[in-house]
Amino acid sequence: MKRKPKIISSDATVPKKHHWAMGLLVSMEDPQYKVKEDDKVTVIKDKYPKAQYHYLVIPKADIPSLWHIKKENEDLLIHMHCVAEDLTRQHKESEFLYVSQVVTVILFYVVILFYFSIGYHAVPSMQRLHLHVISTDFNSPCLKTKYHWNSFTTPFFLHSADICNQLREKGELKKLKSEESAQHLNTALKCHKCPTTPKNMPDLKRHLLAHFTGRNNPFDP
DNA sequence: GTTCTAGAAC
DNA sequence: GTTCTAGAAC
Numbered sequence: 001m002k003r004k005p006k007i008i009s010s011d012a013t014v015p016k017k018h019h020w021a022m023g024l025l026v027s028m029e030d031p032q033y034k035v036k037e038d039d040k041v042t043v044i045k046d047k048y049p050k051a052q053y054h055y056l057v058i059p060k061a062d063i064p065s066l067w068h069i070k071k072e073n074e075d076l077l078i079h080m081h082c083v084a085e086d087l088t089r090q091h092k093e094s095e096f097l098y099v100s101q102v103v104t105v106i107l108f109y110v111v112i113l114f115y116f117s118i119g120y121h122a123v124p125s126m127q128r129l130h131l132h133v134i135s136t137d138f139n140s141p142c143l144k145t146k147y148h149w150n151s152f153t154t155p156f157f158l159h160s161a162d163i164c165n166q167l168r169e170k171g172e173l174k175k176l177k178s179e180e181s182a183q184h185l186n187t188a189l190k191c192h193k194c195p196t197t198p199k200n201m202p203d204l205k206r207h208l209l210a211h212f213t214g215r216n217n218p219f220d221p
Numbered sequence: 222g223t224t225c226t227a228g229a230a231c
Numbered sequence: 232g233t234t235c236t237a238g239a240a241c
Binding site: 145200202 | 234235236237
């Protein structure tokens with residue numbers, strides 16, 4: 001049987017080497033963005049951080065996205081989660097040196113629960129699996145669109161702990177329907193900390209800044 | 222993923 | 232008139 005001729009370069013579905021979707025692979029090699037690495041993962045700063053702290057934990061293995069993850073990658077996802085938790089610990093532990101170890105551990109989980117989100121986008125734009133580690137101040141000039149906001153604060157954001165549990169319990173990850181993901185991104189704006197529903201992005205950003213500047217102790221909502 | 226900008230919304 | 236959103240980008 002005769003083969004169909006290969007489409008060579010003009011096929012837009014195959015990202016070229018310097019296509020924007022390949023940006024993470026470039027950043028992984030750039031000392032300006034690289035934070036740390038081990039034998040399995042590289043941690044970089046997000047080039048356009050959507051909060052005060054925004055890192056990406058990226059496997060060195062060529063895994064295109066979360067939807068290519070199989071049961072045998074479970075250890076990798078758990079490792080990525082541990083690396084992510086370590087990053088959040090680094091930010092706060094200096095402030096906790098004065099308290100006992102037990103209290104430090106408790107505060108660490110408070111920090112993770114209230115001040116950092118660790119997870120994956122349901123529909124990633126960039127090539128190569130990447131785990132977002134982002135502080136929930138969302139105080140950044142790069143946070144501009146409703147899409148940005150909803151990608152971190154709706155079920156479009158798949159929490160790493162949930163993903164790890166799902167893989168352990170079911171042996172596979174269930175992909176969100178694309179209409180469902182689109183719906184989450186188009187949801188009306190809502191504050192992640194209180195019932196406020198800002199009317200537009202500038203309104204949301206003013207509201208977030210009020211939370212951010214009014215936050216004088218770690219238990220203030 | 223971002224940038225740019227037309228035109229909608231105010 | 233100005234602010235804001237949303238769609239094209241070869």
